[in-house]
Amino acid sequence: MANVVDLFFSLSISRQVTRVLLLISLAHTQNIVVFQPSYLTATGPAVTALLLGNTSDISLNLRRVSPSNTTGSIGPPSCVAEVTQWVLTREQVGKTAVRVQLTLEKNLRLCRQNETDTDCCPKPLCVLEALQVSACVGGTPQASLLIQAKIHALLVPANAGSDNKTVIPNQVYQPLGSCPCDLTFRACDVRCCCDKDCSIEDLKLFVSHCLPGPFGGQVSPTPDYQCSVQSSENSPDWFPFLCVNSWPENNPYLGLFYQGDTITPKPGPSFQQPVLSAPVPVNVYIQGSPIFTLNDQYFTIPQNVLGQCVNNAPVAFLENFNVKCVTLLRSCPTASPLRTLSTALGIKVKNGQGGDVAVEVIDEVAIDLTQFISSADAVTFSGERLVCENVTVALDYEFYWKGNGITSITLTRTVGTVTLNSSSMALTTRYSAVFLNGEFIAQPNSGNPGYQVGRPVIAGIVDTLDNNTGSIQRTSINLWKPVGDGLCSTAEKKPVLYGENSTSGCLLPVSRQNLTQCNLVRETVSSLQAALITATYVAKRGNPDPLTMTDWVNISFVTLNSSTTTEDTTSSCYGIPSHQHIHVWSLITGIVGGLPQRDIRALQVSYSLFPWALDCGGGDVSPCLDPRETRLFPITSSVTFTDIPINTGPPKTRFQINFTEYDCNRNDVCWPELAFPITKYYTGETYSQSLAKGLILVFFFITASILGTPWRQIRQAWNCATH
Template structure:
């Protein structure tokens, strides 16, 4: 039989409102007493355990967890909220250090203490954010055109203060006092690299040098290489947990002015909707968000002629009135087009006869263009493409829906750098579109490589854009039969068409923020033509010269530095092809592709991209003779002493010599004035006086 009794642990330092310990040993006749104790003024020790308790702000509970074990728990019965100004409620904490006391729990048998638990409680008040009681869970993302996203990257927790994140709006003044001297430094702490000493905004009248402010530099804060660094154009939607109650959807609330991401409303205060994809499935009515481009394709298997929206539409329904966000409304202008080539909409058919039911005026595409300015919509145009479908048994129909927002005549596209390309951002390319005034505008078109999905076949493969600085190789599989290998010209044309669909652009942007109207910001894409003069030796089961591999080679160069960050521009982009023979291999016991002319075998079609750096300094290094005896030759030496007197010498050709001489003399006058009025001359005058 156990005769001893102990607390485990016997001493506890509490920083929270709950304290737990175990009482082990003989616990059948044990009674627990709680009291508040204090150390002796003379010895500094706690008094001996006592079986007499007193009233405290703690509640003591016990739970038998074993034959010889009892869980002892203390819970603080008070509010840890920090009192506000002029608040008289006694339940809150008047100071940040809310509880500071020493407790003693005694285990007694017949009035005699057997064991004791000593608790040192040091609990601070809870610091809640100012907006903790708000019901608005929506985070408004600012318009990227006017304000960069990522102004406070260390703000990771919603409605809570992140430690050492001094730009977190959820941190109160009391929070900031705890770590104001230990804020996260640099960019991820919300602090862009400090401005250099020569910037006009960092100098003051106390520490200004003599040359200030004559030669300080004015540069707006928007001109820094970190803009757009945190904006990737992607959104992560929250995943709600399981719920056994269906949510009650509130009615839409129209807004007076549109902001980025807010829904667009019709004149009847309903959401303006178009068919979109939600969770991978096409829905017929999904709200359109302001300044959010949408482009989807929906696949539908038709067994009969469609009768409802969106495959059957009326002009009166599409030509609706939409609120423009500025107190007025705009009418959707519908433009009808008839599809001539139905191959891009009908992917497969299951025909049982040559004749079938003809479905007239089937809506194949709805392309919306929203023209916007400021926080409003100026006009909306809708291009509806209709066509006739011959329905035998079933038809697989692919319809297209899009909504793009155009500022003026140009669509707002995200850039890939400022000004040089950033690694991991898409390479910007496009095609030239001649305008009415004989000027050209480059319409952006991505450069893609293969992105195989599901079964890896080219018929189901998707495309992914080429990312700057990232080499990659990808491909898909094309089923080819022995009958296809007897028609090598058609096979080569089919493979060439598949590879050409990856790159439809003819120009590539040299920088990450090109101007579509300035042709100097673009260079031609170099396509290496296939050598058609090579003799093709084809057999009944093989084809030579198939362009199965497409290679994209990009040459880039560092053109400068912005705050120690290299700025890279694209100089050359070349697209080449590798020709390879395709032949059936009937080894290994699998002879069905060689026996059955319709049996297929999978052949790979690949694409790759490689990035190369162009060295800044080209040519062989100069010899000692060239360096020593050409120091005054500005065309052959890196150091040109006559250029030291810019802009007063004739070596400066940036402007006429008379203007450069006048500006140089004015600059000399400023230097002399600054020297006379500066600190050295002032000290000389004071000493002389």
């Protein structure tokens, strides 16, 4: 069947090509011209056709035509040109072919109400006319092209979208707002039915496809215990004394939107060099806007951009970062940022409220530079060592902010003396910026109050700097995140997300020489696993208070039993803690706004011991022959979440546990069901209704007994006995 279809299309295409070639040949031999095609329907502002034949002395004329009222025909072509709203152009594409193109010189925008500009479309059907292009030689028409133009106006929004972001004051302590899907400033967002910029006509286009949930402005239904739910007609007498007054915004999503991220339109690819405009200072800082100096220049700090360190990267308001840059030193640095002066760093910055603040510089001297020097070449200098003094190895900025402004800036500059013992040395420098509101770093929550699935598990350690308050400093519980070659030396860490079980790991190169020192191998693996979890507490809920110890739970670590160790050999080590498992027990404590609230009740960290040995079987025996040849061993970490089941029934008494005579679930004879309709075992209707109906049945039974035949017989027997 496919071959038949392919043959059909091949024949159709070949027929069309043959037809065009025959027309060109016929026009060339008979010295005539023809339009191909001779009739077109235009639905856009441009039309193209071909004029075939001897086109050396041909002139083209354009006019508007209309059918005759009597005959209905267009009439013969004419060589008299008319002025129209179309532009006729021609292009020679060969010896016997001319490309004819018509372009509409009119704006297809729909006219607004009471607009005086004539270069627009007064109606949705903007153009409806017939055109005729005549090919003439000396005033005599040789061929004609008929074009039927039916073009509609372009529908452009009244408020064109812009790149401006919605201004959100105090992003840390307020949610995104009542309409989180309103991302574009002064423009209607598609499927965002709560967007105030959308007109009634716009809402009719997507009213049945609105974004669901709180992100679309549809807040969860108000619970029944809210005082604003019950009306005065159907509310019970006790309701005004036991109802709850709570803000409608108090939902589990509060505090999760403080970032204020919006979606901005991304320009398409372009091969033209962009024109860089001068920075435009802002009057009020919002999250993500650049910070400016007093002379209207960007305030810059070295940062990591697209994997590369950039020395002059602008600092964004309320955007924390902590980066490390590696520089290969061959001589002592002389320029910024490795060589900086306090006077150059203590510049003045606009505070975003009409004033300025100066950067306060605090100098620290690093004695031990092992954490900054990464590596050195083995080739040494033939001469003396090169000593570089006052090299800047760290710049740590602290921005104190309030509202939409900066109150103060503190810079801690760390300098040290670097000695070049080789031809080159890799120096790792640290640059960080943190925004503080008061004394606390702005940190996102993982729920309100219970954890939400997919949010990071919040852990903490006791703040040793301030023992009087007993506050908890936030941190995270991590798993391995291998990158690149998968080695543990280059692996990164990823936080544990609530409700998501995960397993990851990295590879550690170990040689036969290393396996002769098993204690050292165990300590190395233990230190690598311990670096994943530095916390001692885990938060019960997603919005813990750092000053309230009842909001935190101790993390239990399963200690390894060293008495059960197996004897080590020359090429094998036993008892390696190569697997770390995190077990989290959680419990649903309630429902807020229709969403279950989950709390962490316990967290346990355990280690599994595995033997490491070199396997010299197979084709690769080099690790067993060469003591320095390494083989890769896995180090893994995993997390498992377990939900604690909820026991909704009352606890059983000792009588119910020991004796089954009155237990209807474990005994064929159930005495409590003897009066089935008036006991708690009958669940067909409420207890009050079943009790009332049961008493009515008893009343009818007694009445029938008194008035019926048995009672009359008893009365007659009694009368006979008395007489």
